[in-house]
Amino acid sequence: MYDLIIVGGGPSGSAAGRIAGNMGLETLLIEKETFPRYKTCGGAFSEHAMSYLDFTIPKSIHERDIFGARVHFGDRVIEKHKEHRIATLVTRSVLDNYLLEKAKETGIEVKIGEKVIDYKENHNYVEVYTNTGVHKAEFVIVAEGSQGKLKNRIRRRDKRSEYGICMVTEIKEENEKIDRYIHNAIDIHLGVSKMGYGWIFPHKNYYSVGIGGLAKDLPFPKKTMINFLRGNGFNNKYKLKAHLIPVGGIKRNTVSSRVVLCGDAAGFVDPFYGEGIAYAIRSGQIAAEIISDILLNKKELSSLKKYESICEREFADNLKYSLMLSRMMHRFPGIFFKIFTSNEEILDKYLDVPALKMTYKSYIKWLIPRVPKCLLFGS
Ligand SMILES: Cc1cc2nc3c(=O)[nH]c(=O)nc-3n(C[C@H](O)[C@H](O)[C@H](O)COP(=O)(O)OP(=O)(O)OC[C@H]3O[C@@H](n4cnc5c(N)ncnc54)[C@H](O)[C@@H]3O)c2cc1C
Numbered sequence: 525m526y527d528l529i530i531v532g533g534g535p536s537g538s539a540a541g542r543i544a545g546n547m548g549l550e551t552l553l554i555e556k557e558t559f560p561r562y563k564t565c566g567g568a569f570s571e572h573a574m575s576y577l578d579f580t581i582p583k584s585i586h587e588r589d590i591f592g593a594r595v596h597f598g599d600r601v602i603e604k605h606k607e608h609r610i611a612t613l614v615t616r617s618v619l620d621n622y623l624l625e626k627a628k629e630t631g632i633e634v635k636i637g638e639k640v641i642d643y644k645e646n647h648n649y650v651e652v653y654t655n656t657g658v659h660k661a662e663f664v665i666v667a668e669g670s671q672g673k674l675k676n677r678i679r680r681r682d683k684r685s686e687y688g689i690c691m692v693t694e695i696k697e698e699n700e701k702i703d704r705y706i707h708n709a710i711d712i713h714l715g716v717s718k719m720g721y722g723w724i725f726p727h728k729n730y731y732s733v734g735i736g737g738l739a740k741d742l743p744f745p746k747k748t749m750i751n752f753l754r755g756n757g758f759n760n761k762y763k764l765k766a767h768l769i770p771v772g773g774i775k776r777n778t779v780s781s782r783v784v785l786c787g788d789a790a791g792f793v794d795p796f797y798g799e800g801i802a803y804a805i806r807s808g809q810i811a812a813e814i815i816s817d818i819l820l821n822k823k824e825l826s827s828l829k830k831y832e833s834i835c836e837r838e839f840a841d842n843l844k845y846s847l848m849l850s851r852m853m854h855r856f857p858g859i860f861f862k863i864f865t866s867n868e869e870i871l872d873k874y875l876d877v878p879a880l881k882m883t884y885k886s887y888i889k890w891l892i893p894r895v896p897k898c899l900l901f902g903s
Contacts, residue, residue, distance in 0.1 A: 526552045526661035527819055528812070529652050530675060531640045535801050536787025537667035538623040539576070539712065540808035545630025547816035552633055552659060556639035556654070559624055563616035563768035564692050566725045566732050566798070568710060568876040570611040574800035576809065579626060584791075585619055586612040587728035592709035595871060597861040599844035604871045605709060610879045612726050613710075633800075637747035640674065643783070650782050663782050663815045663828075667808055670768045670788035678785055679777040683740075686722055688769045688798075690736035694727075694760040697732060702726045713752070717742050719771070719795070719854050722752045733758060736769060736798060771795045772803070773840075774845030779831050784811040792839070795848040796853075803839060810834050849891075863895065870894065885900040 528544050533555030544551040559837050568590065574581065589612050592605030635654075643664055644651045651702045652659045666674045670687070705711075706726050713722035717737025725732040733756070735749050742748060744753055749764055753870040770791040786792075787804030794800070804877060811831055853860040864870055876882035884891075 525649060526550045526659065526765065528552070528663050528665065528815055529554065529650070529659055529661040530665045530667060531652070532667035532669060532672075532787075532789075533557075533624045533634065534563070534620055534638070534667060534787065534804065535573075535623055536789075536804035536808035537665065538620070538627040538808070539805040540665045540667060540786060540812040541624075541627030541632045541634075542578075542630055543571055543755040543809050543812035545627060545632040546599060546815060547812070547820065549812075549816055549819060551632040552661065553624075553627065553634045554638050554640055554654060554659075555624075555636050556636065558781075560617040560621035563620060564690065564765045565602075566572065566692070566710075566734060567614050567616055567619075568611045568725060568799065568878075569619060569889055570616045570799055570802055570880075571609060572799070572878055572880040573805055574612075575880055576802065576805045581612075581614075581619070581622065585614055585622060587615065588613045588708065588726055590708055590710055591900055593712055593871065593875060594706060594709050594782045595712045595714060595865050597714040597865040600862065600865040602865045602868060602871055603709060604875060606872070606875050606879065608879060610875055611710075613725055613732075615727065619780055640668070643674065643677075645780060645782050662819065663784070665784050665786055665808065665811050665815070666789050667786045667804070668789050670770055670793075672789060675785050675789040675896050678780050678783060679791075682770060682774075683793070685740045686771050686774055687739050688736050688771060689739045689742050689745045690720075690734055690767050690769055690798075691745045691764050692732060692767065693749075693753075694765050695731045695733055695758055695762060696729060697731055699729055702729075713856060714864065715751055717748055718857070719850050720798075722756075724756060731761075736770070739768075769793055769798060769800070771841035772800075773845075778835070781825060781826055781828065784815070784828065784831050786811050790835075790845065792835070792840035794843060794846045796884070797878065803843070806839065810838070842884050845888055846869060848887055849884060852888075852891075860895075867894070
């Protein structure tokens with residue numbers, strides 16, 4: 525019998541594992557893939573995400589520090605750089621492997637290549653069924669990412685308006701050519717799809733190129749992706765990978781009596797920008813902190829509910845306001861995107877959000893007086 529079983533070894537599961545291990549909980553983390561494993565992602569690891577770690581990421585993992593953004597809409601282009609770093613670009617297989625190693629060093633047990641099929645909550649414990657056997661624990665954290673099915677034992681399935689579809693590919697290129705294309709900034713293309721965008725992120729010796737948008741408004745993601753690639757001069761055949769991404773800021777159940785959902789499984793992704801690693805890390809940590817508190821200080825089982833209120837207090841507001849901003853933008857995309865790509869100050873201020881220097885709420889408060897009223901409330 526374990527104190528805690530964690531399903532998934534992504535950023536959320538590893539962050540939970542590191543806290544649980546440090547608190548001395550008998551913990552088992554189960555990961556279905558063999559690490560390092562590929563993860564569909566743009567690989568922007570923000571200052572916000574890094575701020576939650578109690579260790580620094582080795583320099584070798586930072587492929588390129590990002591200080592700014594170039595934003596396109598039609599033939600408009602605007603570029604803005606900050607003095608401080610906003611994010612660093614990483615290859616997810618490398619980052620996630622490192623985060624898992626940092627969880628392992630606290631002494632937790634990790635089973636790689638074992639898939640959790642289902643679980644059953646009993647009065648005093650949870651049974652976790654995998655492709656190779658059964659494990660038992662007092663608590664379970666489900667950090668299975670956005671494509672697993674276990675989460676739907678706690679929360680209903682998302683509608684097509686509540687999750688996005690992304691297509692991604694990695695395109696090899698010499699660093700010198702990448703530097704000439706863009707320097708220490710990310711390349712964002714608005715208007716590629718509704719509630720989404722296209723991106724070209726300059727990694728080390730490759731570009732991450734992708735598109736994403738609301739599932740209900742992106743009926744032909746592959747076609748949209750191919751058009752985006754061709755439109756940006758990528759004319760070869762590429763291996764395209766599709767992945768789902770939840771729209772954050774929507775109220776979802778994330779706790780039952782002994783099981784907690786974290787990261788993408790809980791739906792914690794910034795709906796405006798698609799950032800999820802920061803919320804995955806922090807929600808995993810919060811879940812493990814609460815479970816440790818219950819077990820070590822003999823607290824009531826009902827204290828697990830505190831998970832929702834702490835997430836709410838720490839970051840739900842940010843996700844809610846990010847959703848508000850996305851909806852505002854996509855109500856009048858043409859005009860909003862033009863404003864975004866013609867007023868340097870609007871982009872400059874926005875870059876403070878992933879850099880953790882401004883919340884979405886304060887950004888919207890700052891933005892509203894600068895936007896014509898008819899755009900916000902209709903004419
Ligand atoms: C195309 C795309 C681009 C993105 N770009 C960015 C970006 O640039 N920056 C950013 O911050 N965020 C980005 N995100 C979001 C980010 O990838 C996620 O928010 C983040 O990975 C969530 O972490 P997680 O630990 O919750 O889930 P994951 O990283 O998905 O990890 C879940 C883990 O659980 C394992 N697993 C799943 N089911 C089981 C099971 N049944 N049994 C055992 N193991 C299981 C999986 O193998 C996986 O290793 C992007 C997402 C997509 C789709």
